[in-house]
Amino acid sequence: MDYFSRSIRRCDQCGIPLYSKIDSACGNCIKTPPFFDATFVSCNYSAPIDSLVLGLKFGHQLHMATLIAGFLEETIQNNLKHMPTNPAIFCPVPLSRQRLITRGFNQSLEIARPINLPDGGILIPDLIWRLKNTLQQSSLHPDDRQRNVRGAFFTNPALAHQIQGQHLAVIDDVITTGTTLNAIAKLLKQAGAVRVTNFVFARTTWH
Numbered sequence: 001m002d003y004f005s006r007s008i009r010r011c012d013q014c015g016i017p018l019y020s021k022i023d024s025a026c027g028n029c030i031k032t033p034p035f036f037d038a039t040f041v042s043c044n045y046s047a048p049i050d051s052l053v054l055g056l057k058f059g060h061q062l063h064m065a066t067l068i069a070g071f072l073e074e075t076i077q078n079n080l081k082h083m084p085t086n087p088a089i090f091c092p093v094p095l096s097r098q099r100l101i102t103r104g105f106n107q108s109l110e111i112a113r114p115i116n117l118p119d120g121g122i123l124i125p126d127l128i129w130r131l132k133n134t135l136q137q138s139s140l141h142p143d144d145r146q147r148n149v150r151g152a153f154f155t156n157p158a159l160a161h162q163i164q165g166q167h168l169a170v171i172d173d174v175i176t177t178g179t180t181l182n183a184i185a186k187l188l189k190q191a192g193a194v195r196v197t198n199f200v201f202a203r204t205t206w207h
């Protein structure tokens, strides 16, 4: 059983499974190209793999983060050959302060922390701030998703100068619509990033 859906062809940009044998990007990415350049995922977000994420996020099973980090590290290593340069800066998708207090930890940071980063890469945990507590993107109509993340993310003013001219990598646990990662990529590109690559543990098979 291929739990990790390794044999599946994916969109180069957003990681969604592709059913066409010729295209390298999905219809959505062709029609409205996202700000990020590539997305690499370890697996599809489906049973039984989803229990790792659910256990981490909602069951406070922090040891799951180490397990997920191991899979994501393999995904990063396997895909370095598809990138023009190794990412120089890795950062997690941040939580808002309010969500951080409720959950007690940021699952994306807990996943990012144990990863042995490729040569030249450093982890900057607080490079991006989330100042607005956004609603679950998957619960929203597509028209409302952009509005939901507008003004939610900022770069840390003390660290933003490090972004200029660099290849940035963003770590997250699950990608669904890609709207959150797109808002972050837009911010990073505006701050001078030359390339933004997402490394995400699991991908839903819908946008």
Ligand SMILES: [Zn+2]
Residues within 6 Å of the ligand: 011, 012, 013, 014, 015, 016, 025, 026, 027, 028, 029, 030
């Ligand atoms: Zn796509």
